[in-house]
Amino acid sequence: MGNTTQNQTVSGAKLFFKQIVKTQFDPEVLERPQREHLLPKVLSKQGVAVIITGTANLKHRTMLSLIYACGLRRSDVLGLKIEHVDSKRGLLLIHKGKGNKDRVVPISEKTITMLRNYFVAYKPVTWLFEGQKVGKPYSESSFDKVF
Numbered sequence: 001m002g003n004t005t006q007n008q009t010v011s012g013a014k015l016f017f018k019q020i021v022k023t024q025f026d027p028e029v030l031e032r033p034q035r036e037h038l039l040p041k042v043l044s045k046q047g048v049a050v051i052i053t054g055t056a057n058l059k060h061r062t063m064l065s066l067i068y069a070c071g072l073r074r075s076d077v078l079g080l081k082i083e084h085v086d087s088k089r090g091l092l093l094i095h096k097g098k099g100n101k102d103r104v105v106p107i108s109e110k111t112i113t114m115l116r117n118y119f120v121a122y123k124p125v126t127w128l129f130e131g132q133k134v135g136k137p138y139s140e141s142s143f144d145k146v147f
Helices: 003-021 045-053 058-070 072-076 108-123 141-144
Strands: 091-094 104-108
Touching: 045 108, 058 072, 058 108, 072 141
Parallel strands: none
Antiparallel strands: 091 104
16 A cells, blocks of 8 residues: 555544544554655756757747746746846746745746747737737646647
8 A cells, every 4th residue: 555545544544533433543553654755757958859849839849948948837937927038137037936936047048049039920918928819828728738
């Protein structure tokens, strides 16, 4: 039985004794195993290059490049507005990222060039990556379908 299943069983027993039997249950009687913390699988540089260069759509290629080059999450990329890009200083503002915190990340000159090419081709108005409707952000569901 896996660690998570064991922990759920202990929690269920505790709730059963508290709510149904109306007695306190000492969860220390049962050992709760520690959750496993697995390291994420990391792609090689070549693997990332194949994915990025294999993407024909400029918008999608630019999104992937930003994710890889700046270490962004899906929500970070979809939440980017035009004013969050400071190409002169080579910085990108991530507004209300994980933990509802703002952070600033550096952008390489190569990524800035790609962003400029994307901007010329797509002419976004508000959001850096807009959806089908002008002024609306690219949706999570569309992102998930593409990637």
